Amino acid sequence: MSPREDAVLSTMQDVPLLISRILTHGSAVHGTSQVITWTGEGEPQRRSFAGIGARAGRLAHALREELGVADGERVATLMWNNAEHVEAYFAIPSMGAVLHTLNLRLPAEQLVFIVRHAADRVIIANGSLLPLLAPLLAQLPTVEHVVVSGPGDRTLLAAAGVRVHEYEELLADRPSTYDWPELDERTAAAMCYTSGTTGDPKGVVYSHRSIYLHSMQVNMTQSMGLTDQDTSLVVVPQFHVNAWGLPHATFMTGVNLLMPDRFLQPAPLAEMIESQRPTHAAAVPTIWQGLLGELHARPRDVSSLTQVTIGGSACPPSLMEAFDRLGMRVCHAWGMTETSPLGTVARPPADAVGTGREFAYRLTQGRFPAGVEARLTGPGGERLPWDGESAGELEVRGPWIAGAYYGGQDGEHLRPADKFSPDGWLKTGDVGTISPDGYLTLTDRAKDVIKSGGEWISSVDLENALMSHPDVTEAAVVAVPDDKWGERPLATVVLKEGSTTDFAALRAFLATEARIARWQLPERWTIIGAVPKTSVGKFDKKVLRRQYAQGELDITRL
Amino acid sequence: MSPREDAVLSTMQDVPLLISRILTHGSAVHGTSQVITWTGEGEPQRRSFAGIGARAGRLAHALREELGVADGERVATLMWNNAEHVEAYFAIPSMGAVLHTLNLRLPAEQLVFIVRHAADRVIIANGSLLPLLAPLLAQLPTVEHVVVSGPGDRTLLAAAGVRVHEYEELLADRPSTYDWPELDERTAAAMCYTSGTTGDPKGVVYSHRSIYLHSMQVNMTQSMGLTDQDTSLVVVPQFHVNAWGLPHATFMTGVNLLMPDRFLQPAPLAEMIESQRPTHAAAVPTIWQGLLGELHARPRDVSSLTQVTIGGSACPPSLMEAFDRLGMRVCHAWGMTETSPLGTVARPPADAVGTGREFAYRLTQGRFPAGVEARLTGPGGERLPWDGESAGELEVRGPWIAGAYYGGQDGEHLRPADKFSPDGWLKTGDVGTISPDGYLTLTDRAKDVIKSGGEWISSVDLENALMSHPDVTEAAVVAVPDDKWGERPLATVVLKEGSTTDFAALRAFLATEARIARWQLPERWTIIGAVPKTSVGKFDKKVLRRQYAQGELDITRL
Structure with a gap:
């Protein structure tokens, strides 16, 4: 039926959902919240959200005026989790460019492929990662500028044929406010390549809209559920799917960030938990397994840490029980690079809380939140019911779910038939069941x-x-x-x-x-x-x- | 600077934010959550979210196939808070029409003005409100259909010259699923007229996008902060600014709704709190003042009710203290019809929690959430600082804030200069201060x-x-x-x-x-x-x- 001639039109303001708005909100309303970066010795570096906001403004001025970064251009980061990486997270998309986080754990040939595919011209790198970066530069013809932050031997770049900048010198004497452009919210904001085991890595390009909506979801009560009384230890790397959305989400609500930089070994993690008293932490199971061993070998006061988000791969029941005994409540979550990544969060339903069924719910991948639609497709392409029994390939749809891969400099976006259904849903490649109350249990990879x-x-x-x-x-x-x-x-x-x-x-x-x-x-x-x-x-x-x-x-x- | 030729485009799916998605999510993932409606005698009516979803589908079929409701057409409700009103809340916008909630407390001449201005052709009314509606129909030439739900004397409509339908008969034998259209998210979804003290009422038209985003905000930890373990007693009427967003927000997270229907007097409210044990309630201060008197006169077990959201006008400190003593923690919120309504929520900042400053923060109108930008304008039009001292008129901007009023059947939207600034911000008409950490304290009306x-x-x-x-x-x-x-x-x-x-x-x-x-x-x-x-x-x-x-x-x- 077509609209009546007198159809009413909305009177709402048309305000785009932009990362710059998250930044200006966080640095004003939550200006005293902190990004705490571990330095390996002595007191950690502490920077307020207001300070991050001012430095993000300076960084944007530097990138535009000194390095000529244009709208829509990629700016890569090869960095650990630290305050400077948070500054890059906000400055680059807010100014209209695209943050491209490089996964420093990839094999060299994949890193080379990715930088060339994205045609990165500028890389911001931590000094400690120059031994990894410098030998690759000869194979990276698009790279013109390397901006170096933090300790590390700059002479490694001497013969690399790129302009080398000191991060702090670049920021010095620039204005701390930047007139962030009023972009279309569907503008590209960040990109991240999947490290698939088959074929070349594939680029996922997030928009301002997708990141803004994902951040709101992370802050919903049944998601990560943090407030400004929390401090979140973000072990999951910022080069790994937006650090599960935490840098953006925390600037919406004033949650303090505790960043481990390159100190990801069990001993320094235990030390930062004891001394900085985070209330929440997020990481993949292997990190937690290591931490558990460390805590058994050398007990610490980790009593502040009561909530732990585990994702990336399934958490073994024994690990969940071990953490429960330490007073750290594990909350399972599932997602992938293509889902921003939040796809499910395993908070048990109200009718299971406090019952014998609660633990079984916590072991599932979790419940779909509003914003993530799910369906199961069987071997013959048929839709399967949410009965907790029928296993099929999980397909998802939503405003922070990928509908294509980046096609490179000259190409259209790619929509391979094994990854995207004809009607646009993402085929996750995961096989599992969904219970009548919307809990996902993965049983296998489709392949x-x-x-x-x-x-x-x-x-x-x-x-x-x-x-x-x-x-x-x-x-x-x-x-x-x-x-x-x-x-x-x-x-x-x-x-x-x-x-x-x-x-x-x-x-x-x-x-x-x-x-x-x-x-x-x-x-x-x-x-x-x-x-x-x-x-x-x-x-x-x-x-x-x-x-x-x-x-x-x-x-x-x- | 213009974009580089090789500017990267987002690869995210383009999924509109629609009220139908909130409904399908709530009725699937939270299908066992309940809408409990007080009936004044015996057991209340209980309807699951899954049941609401099925009945909303039936209602949409009836409105389209039986009453010919077209896309963009208004469908008015003259109803108390009850399950049927929740069904209308979801069915009407989801099918592409516009929910128009009529404020049954307005003087008759304003109601007549509003129905004529919106050109409502269909009104869904509770039977108990026919004594109010029937005498007005002679002055409402656009109204063709009245759908009646719940007890009340239908003979009042006998001579009114409209077609009269029974709500339950209209729904009977229709399909419980409806193929909700994939609308543009900026499509009008609902409208509500301000009951300003000067001039004619002004229509605010919410979009699917604004309601979806507002619902996400309501569910954020530092907003109302409810989960599926909660039951919310929604005293604030559904005809009053979307019942503060609760019907939509709760379908995103599975919060149970306790609806008082027409039983808004202190005694039945106390009775429903004691028997249904809600954990949360939302209402204006006068309701709470009455409830307090009732509880002092006839003490009840209200121990379940630990969180109370108060808005609409400022909560007197004495009332807040009295509720604190009863174990009901009051949380102040500020908003208006033009702000959907959530504008601020008074959760104290982390550094004040547990200190002597906490109560003062709770008495403010609250803190601006991400999504609501605020500025203060002084007597000479100058921007004032957020110093907690400088008082100016509050102006706000955001995706769920009005940028105009509805201009009626033949008119453009209205943007009166005393309500909207030239750059599109809403002038709230409220005068106050904003603290450096983003807390609003209102001191006066601008007029x-x-x-x-x-x-x-x-x-x-x-x-x-x-x-x-x-x-x-x-x-x-x-x-x-x-x-x-x-x-x-x-x-x-x-x-x-x-x-x-x-x-x-x-x-x-x-x-x-x-x-x-x-x-x-x-x-x-x-x-x-x-x-x-x-x-x-x-x-x-x-x-x-x-x-x-x-x-x-x-x-x-x-």
Whole structure:
């Protein structure tokens, strides 16, 4: 039906959602809140939000007037979590340029690919990272300027053929206010490349609008739920999906930021928790596992830290229980580079709080917030119900979810069919279930799931079941081609030394003890010496699939 | 500077912020949360969010297919706070029409003006309000349909010349899902007329975008701060600025709604608090004053109710203290029809919590949240600092702030110069100060402030000072013309019976005891029998100014 001729029009102001507005709000209303940066020795550096606001203004003047940074141009950062990186987070998008955070943990060839793909002309780098950056510059023809902040040997850049600037000298004597432009809120604000295990990294470009809305969501009660009485220890790197939105979100509400800079080892983390008394922390599970070991070896007063957000990969139940015992309440969250990253947060529903069901809810990936729509797609492309049973590939839609990848300097945006559905939803590549009350449980990666006769078998479920057998050290399950079923699971098993068990016994164990359905039980079995691993320690199933295809594995059929 | 040719474009999905998305989220993820409506006898009516979602779908089908409601058309409601009104809140905007809430407390002639101005063709009314509506219909030529919900005498409409529908019959046998249209987020969603004391009521038209963003803000930690473990008693009427955003905000987070319908007297409110155990409530001060009296006369168990949001007018310190003693923590908020309404929320800053300064912060109107920009304009149009001292007219900007009034069926939007600045900010008509940390303290209405020699004198400050004198029952101070200063204050005083004080003594009291600056002390004084009042009990200063101008007051000059 078309609108009536007399359709009413809104009388609301048309005010764009801009990162500059988050900055000016935070530095005025929450001007005394602090960004505290660990320096490794003595007192940490303390800078007020008002101070950050003034320095962001100076940085923008310097980038524009000294380095000629234009609207829409990328400015890269190769930095740890610290106050200067926060300044770059605000100054670069607010002035109309695009913040491009470089992941310093990537292999050199990927870093080179990314800088060339984004055509970065300016890189702001921490001095401590020049040993990483300097050797790459010869392969980075677009880079003209390197701005260096913090301690480190500048002579490494002497022969690099770039103009080198001192961050503090660049800011000195410039105006502390900048007339932030009134941009369209859909203007690009920041970009971050996925470090996918297959193919080249893909660029996700966030807009002012997406970052503003994501920041509001982070500050909602059932999300991270922080106030200006909190101090958040941001272990998750600023080069890793906007540090989960914390630098932006905290400037909306005055939450203090505690930044570890390059001191990410368990001992200094324990020391900064004891001395700076953060109330909240955010990091991936491996960091917490290390911290837990440190605290057991050398107990500290970590009583201030009552809330811990864990994401990046699933938190093992044992780790969650261990943190609960220390008084640190773990809250699981799920997201990815393509989701800004907040996709779900595992706060239990009201009717489970204080009951025996609460822990199970906390182990899920979490509940979808308003703003993130979700659906599950089955093996045949059909929509699956939210019944907590039907497993399908998770697809999401929302104003802070990617709908494409950056196509590079001359290209259109990329919308590969395995990542974006024809109607624009993001295909996450994660397989799982959704409960009737909107909680996501991930069971597998889509590429690892076994598509057998129109049904899906979770490789992760089979692996966990196998590894719960007392004689099994490790187990990886991969899909292999099957004439009748399309795909069937291949079980590759690492046995404990001296074990006398056999495949038939393991198969029976899966069926009886682990209650795996008959039709899911593997027919193909092999013993291996160790499961091949990626550089970050994940099972590298590509290798196993290739070994199988090339006949390198000694297969037993049951 | 213009963008570089190679400016990066965002890769984010373009998903509009729509009220239908709040509804589908709430009725799926928070499907078991409840809208509880008081019925005056027996068990209250309970309806799940999932049920509300299904009934909103049915209502939209009925409005479109049976009543022919078109996109952009207004659909009016004349209803109390109840589940059916929540259904209308979601169905009407989600389908593309405009919810027009009618304030049932307005004088009949204003209601008639508003319905005619908006050209409402359909009114959904509670049966209990037909005695109010029926006599007006003869003056409402645009109204064709009245949909009646809940108990009440339908025969009142027999001769009104409109088609009468039963709400429940209209919904029966219709599909519970509706294919909500993918609207532009700036589409009009709801309208509400200000009940200004001067001139005709003015229409504010909210958009889907403004309501969505406002709802996110309401759910932020430092705003109302509710979760799905809360139940909110919404005393503030749904016809009063979107019930402060609660119906929308709660569907984002699963907060249960407790709706009092027409039972707004202290006794039933106390009863519903005791029996339904809400954790939060929202209302204007007069409601709380009445409830306090009721609780003193007949104590109830109100221990569940720990958070109370008070807005609409300033909360007296004595009332705040009385509620604190009952364990109900009062949180002040400020807003107006033009601000959706959330403008400020008085949560004390971290450095005042638990100190002697906390109560003073709670008595302010509150702190500006991200999304509401504020500035103060002085008597000469100059910008004033946020120093907690300089008083000026408050102007605000933001995505949920009005930038115009609705111009009626044939008109452009209206932007009167006394309400909107040339650069688009809303002039609130409120005079006050802003502290360096962003807390607003209102001291006067702009129309009541005395503009004396380029400085402003607060009439409210003088009145409060006078009323603190033991012999003064009431006092009103108004601006009167003055050849030398432009305006000067006239003090009109009601003395206690038998008082022997005189004006010189009162003036000396102001200077010494109340510490009013010399240049602010009134020269003109008069005794009156009572301060004239408006229909809602506010001082009616128009009457005093007119009496002075016509020489009806017996003035003494000091």
